[in-house]
Amino acid sequence: MNKRFLLTTVIAVAVLGAIFGYKALQIRQAKAAMAARKPVPAAVTTALAARQDWAMTLGSVGTLQSYQGITVRSEIEGRIVRIAFESGARVQAGDVLVEMDTAAETAQLRSYEATARLAELNLQRARELRQTNANTQADLDASEAAFLQAQANIEATKATLAKKRIVAPFTGRIGIRQVNIGQFLNKGDALATLEAVDPIYADFALPQQNIAQLATGLSVKVTVDAFPDRQFDGKIEAIDPRITDTTRNLRLRATLANKDEVLHPGMFARIDVVLPGDTAVIVLPTTAVVYSPYGDSVYVVGQKDGAPVAEQRWVKVGPKRGDLISILEGLKEGEQVVTIGQSKLRPGSALKVNNTVVPASSPAPKPVES
CATH class of the missing domain: 2.40.420.20 (conserved putative lor/sdh protein from methanococcus maripaludis s2 fold)
Known part of the structure; x- marks a missing residue:
C-alpha cells in the first residue's frame, strides 16, 4: 500500500514539475521576444x-468707445410739435433735432417786453425828475430795480424758449429716435443717442508689470471679429495714473481713425501694443x-x-x-x-x-x- 502511494506521489510531482517547467520556459521565451522587439516609430x-526679427507686442482685449457720446434729453417739459431728424442720420453741431410747443412762452415774452418798455420809460422820467429834486432817491432806485426785473424776465423767457428747441451739441450720428410728434416730454426724457465715432477710442488694460514698457504715442494694432481680414492702426492717447484695486491692471486708451465708421462703440476688440525696436x-x-x-x-x-x-x-x-x-x-x-x-x-x-x-x-x- 505504501509503495503504491509513494509511486503515485512521485508521478504527480513529476507531472506538475513538467508543467511548471514548460510554463517557465514559455515565460522566458516571451520575455526574450519582448526584449528583442523594437517599438514602431x-x-x-x-x-x-x-x-x-519681430516687433514685440503686448496683447489685450478691450472695448471700443465713442469719441463723444451722449443720450440727448429734454431739459424742460413740453409737447413735441416737430422732429427734425431721421434715425441713424448724420447731424451737424447746431442742427435742430426736436421743437416743442412755445405758444405760451412766446405770449409771455411779448408781455415781458411790454413791461420792460414801460419800466424803461419810467426810469427815464425818474432820472429827469431826480435832476431837479422832484422825486427821492428811493423813487429812482425803485424805477431802476423794476427795469432790471423786467429785463431778467425777458432773458429767462428766452432761455426757456431756447430749451424748447433741442439742437445737436456736436457733429455725429444720431441713434434710433425714442419720441413721436405730439408726445409730452417731461424733464430728463430721452430723445435719442448721439455718437461721434471718427476718431474712436479703444479702452483696454495691461498688467502692472508692463508699466515700464508703456508710454503715450506707442502704436497699437486693433482687430475685431466683424472684420477679421482688416487691421486698424492707432496710438495710445492716455494712460490712467491709477492701478485698479481689484485686478492690479493699468488702464489705457488708444485713438483710432474710423473714416468709414465701420467700428461701433461697444464692440470688443483685440489690441496689440507695438513696442519700439525689433x-x-x-x-x-x-x-x-x-x-x-x-x-x-x-x-x-x-x-x-x-x-x-x-x-x-x-x-x-x-x-x-x-x-x-x-x-x-x-x-x-x-x-x-x-x-x-x-x-x-x-x-x-x-x-x-x-x-x-x-x-x-x-x-x-x-x-x-x-
Whole structure:
C-alpha cells in the first residue's frame, strides 16, 4: 500500500514539475521576444526653428468707445410739435433735432417786453425828475430795480424758449429716435443717442508689470471679429495714473481713425501694443508647442544609435503672430522640431519624419474661399 502511494506521489510531482517547467520556459521565451522587439516609430511632421526679427507686442482685449457720446434729453417739459431728424442720420453741431410747443412762452415774452418798455420809460422820467429834486432817491432806485426785473424776465423767457428747441451739441450720428410728434416730454426724457465715432477710442488694460514698457504715442494694432481680414492702426492717447484695486491692471486708451465708421462703440476688440525696436526670436508653428500645468515644451528630433528619437525641451514662449509663435528661451536656430504628432511621444520615443504634407503657417492667415 505504501509503495503504491509513494509511486503515485512521485508521478504527480513529476507531472506538475513538467508543467511548471514548460510554463517557465514559455515565460522566458516571451520575455526574450519582448526584449528583442523594437517599438514602431511614431510618424510626425517637423519644422526647422528659424530666427526672425519681430516687433514685440503686448496683447489685450478691450472695448471700443465713442469719441463723444451722449443720450440727448429734454431739459424742460413740453409737447413735441416737430422732429427734425431721421434715425441713424448724420447731424451737424447746431442742427435742430426736436421743437416743442412755445405758444405760451412766446405770449409771455411779448408781455415781458411790454413791461420792460414801460419800466424803461419810467426810469427815464425818474432820472429827469431826480435832476431837479422832484422825486427821492428811493423813487429812482425803485424805477431802476423794476427795469432790471423786467429785463431778467425777458432773458429767462428766452432761455426757456431756447430749451424748447433741442439742437445737436456736436457733429455725429444720431441713434434710433425714442419720441413721436405730439408726445409730452417731461424733464430728463430721452430723445435719442448721439455718437461721434471718427476718431474712436479703444479702452483696454495691461498688467502692472508692463508699466515700464508703456508710454503715450506707442502704436497699437486693433482687430475685431466683424472684420477679421482688416487691421486698424492707432496710438495710445492716455494712460490712467491709477492701478485698479481689484485686478492690479493699468488702464489705457488708444485713438483710432474710423473714416468709414465701420467700428461701433461697444464692440470688443483685440489690441496689440507695438513696442519700439525689433527683437530676434526663434519662430515655430503654433502647433509645435505642448502646453501643460508644469510648463510649455516642444519635442526636438535627436539621434540615438543613428536613429531619430524625441527629446523633450522646456521653452519660454512669446507673442503669437497668426499661425506662428515666438520662442524666447530653450531652443536654438536650425533645430528640427516636431509640429504634428506630439500626443504619441514620450522622451526617447522613436520617430519617423514625414514632411510630404505639411500645413501652411503664416503670420497673417486668411480664410480659404470655397
